[in-house]
Amino acid sequence: MLAKRFVLTGAAIMLTVAMSPTAGATPANGDIERTDLAEGTTDVPIAIVAVGQPTTLYVQNIVLGPAASSGWHTHPGPEYSVINEGTMHVRTASDCVPTAFGAGQAIFIPAGVPHVVSNETAQHAEAVVTYTLPADRPIRDDAPAACPEG
Template identity: 60%
Template sequence: MKRLAFLALVGALISAPAAHATPAEGDVERTELATGTSAEPVLIETTGPTTLYVQELLLHPPSSSGWHTHPGVEHTVITGGTVTLQTADQCAPTPYLAGQAIVIPAGTPHVVRNDSPHDANAVVTYTLPADAPVRADAPPACP
């Protein structure tokens, strides 16, 4: 009986029509803004309407974002220079270089700095509840 079911499956696969990709049409250009790798797995879950907010960040030296939070998860890809991150969960300053990604959970107080003598760049995507502000100031969470 199992052999008959297996043979029926193989026969169906052999006779199934091949799937073909749909080629692009017209003048289509794509610009890659950033590619980065995170050391941690990423899961995004929302409970209602969601806004994706994307921005390019340029930090001239020396500069700081100030302590703040976001009402949704933040995904950042460093595209140039060195960005230093402190979070309420990880007070030791952690440097991130071009090609690295940072994921900051919703509501986590954090500060981003450029303490180097060169500009630092990043592309940031926030996954926010619809109509929520992008950020809120927060008191310093670390000395």
């Protein structure tokens, strides 16, 4: 008899939950416009570690004209880029071979890694870049060329 009561009680609870209306998100109110700036995919492991220190978040739109180059540089925090248009080539100090990234692809460059970004095509290339940097540090520091030109 006790077992039957548990089964009936369990069934009643499951039926109540199944028939209850689901809680929905509160709807937006007023004049609101959201614009997606970029969306890209990468399979590189990404982590943000601020360890309780003040951190500044920068988001920039970058356009490289034909044959343009960023010059060798580093960032004091990680860089996350999404290519929106065209093709950008990235060379790092650890891999001097340029890697091409096209529209819809994401690039991750860890803090302190010397790198150069270039457009080796005849069309402009555009990306949205996000940096998470220690507060009061510049976005970029120039670096000596880490690879031979070529």
